[in-house]
Amino acid sequence: MRQPLFDFVVRWGARGALLGLAGCVDAYLPDIINAPNRYLVVDGFINGNGVTRIKLSRTENVAATAAPPVEKGAKLFIVDNTGQRYALTEKTSGNYQSDSLLLAASRQYQLRITTADNATYQSDATVLKVTPPIDKLGFRVASNQVQLVLSTHDASAQSRYYSWSLVETWQFNAGLESTLEYYPKLNGPNHSLMDTRTTPIYTCWRTEQPTTIAQTTTSQLSQDAITDYVVRSFSDRAERVKVRYSVLVSQYTETPEEFAYRELLRKNTEAVGTVNDPLPVQLTGNVHRLDNAAEPVLGFVGAHTVQAQRLFINKADLPAHAPTYYDTPYTTCGESYLYFCDDQGTCDVAGVIKLFASPDYVPLDYTTVPRAGISSASADCADCRRRGTTTKPSFW
Structure with a gap:
């Protein structure tokens, strides 16, 4: 499952409002921020070689302090261009899941949603992107940072647009x-x-899923190959590596349209807050309401297979440090x-x-x-x- 991408966007509404700048600059709060509309947010993708997981929620007024409301009781199906349907069931409130599927790469797929109040939505039909395997997953220490590096390639040059999600687990002591x-x-x-x-x-063991968006493209390169791409970087003082650390890296290839959508999402969520940052922009995904085309919907539902590798980093694999070197919540x-x-x-x-x-x-x-x-x-x-x-x- 990809990391939850929409926490920021859900708060700010479907139009992508402008953030107030820090310091002495007055915040600009357009009317849309305080509007009562709660637009549908669709988070997830169609998994061509495993379980598809989709989270449905609603946008929330920026002043709200509670978690964004989830969309319960919906009916979801994956449909291909031959009419084959695969149902998703609601496992927990707002979280829908299919059986483990092996989808044909020659077909196009879309997600269809009917909410509890009979509003109907569907994503644009899209080709199933077949993701090449990860060639190598490793790490290096540079400038007091632990960098997770990855290499991959596609000899057929059909991938070009790559994205990764991570699930980190580490052992720690009280x-x-x-x-x-x-x-x-x-x-x-x-x-x-x-x-x-x-x-x-x-x-104990702790598991976290970073929310940063890691993706890159080889579209401007002669070969469809990536070497030692840094998918994650953190301080070598982090508690993560004090005892033992593990990360599961999942790799996806995307269409140019999905890549562009996620790139805008990355800029909206990771590069705002200072005068020099780009302004947030409206996100236009590929999910639409069938009986009200003017209603904004947040989300881009792609279709791709997944390749994954797990990496372990033991304390002995890194330069030796005293226990007090590491940043932990227990220093006081x-x-x-x-x-x-x-x-x-x-x-x-x-x-x-x-x-x-x-x-x-x-x-x-x-x-x-x-x-x-x-x-x-x-x-x-x-x-x-x-x-x-x-x-x-x-x-x-």
Whole structure:
């Protein structure tokens, strides 16, 4: 699944309003920004060698703080130029999915949508682009940046327009390690217990999908080949590479029209906010409402096969650094101490233990200095599940 491209556009409406410039420049807010219209947003593509996933939502007024509304209860079909139909079903609200398909490259395909209120939409029929495999996926470190580099080619010179999406996963550790765990009511309703930890909370995995648009073209080159294209770059201080990092790169080839649409989308979402940036422009996709051609619709539904490769980067693969070299959310974390007895010798062991009934605090270990008690930390510092999952990915 490609990264969600429309978060910015959904907020600003189908006409692509102008952004207010930073600093002392007054924001320009056209009437369209505050208009009540909620236009359909279609996010996804027809997958020629796998599962097609389409997200339907509606544009939202720029002043709204809630997430853009999803379009539930629609009926979606992929249709080819011979009349063959493939249904998509709604898996979660606004998210529609087909079975795994193997589509014929000789045909043209379009997406047809009927909303719950019987409005009908369809994308323009388009050829199925067959994507060549990724020849090489690797990385290099340059100027304190980890660069993910990719090479590919099409000997038939039929691809020319390339796009990539990434899903990143990395292993990380919490800022502080806990060896103790609070067990409530093990000895009856009025008793709790502090014992050796059995629930893992130190090592987790986090997955993110970058929203930046990575694409390039060989249309001006004599050969349809790309060598060491940087599809992603991030600081070598990033937490991603402190322990182990993995990225799944999916490659697509596009029609010139889809490439141009995504290039405008990239400029609208990634290159606005300063005086020297280009102004946002209206996005005209290939999805239309059949019973109201004047209604704007956001989205471009292409059709292509997908090629993917996974890359791993281990800590040992990079130049060695001290643990403090890396930027993590845990740099300000520290321990606090709860003692069983106060300075006057009054003790309340059970009361101290029960303080950890709160999920916001984690016991770390026993301490005897300067007196018996428990070291502790906030869950944000000691429980990695606040930012990830302790379930190891199947590909790890």
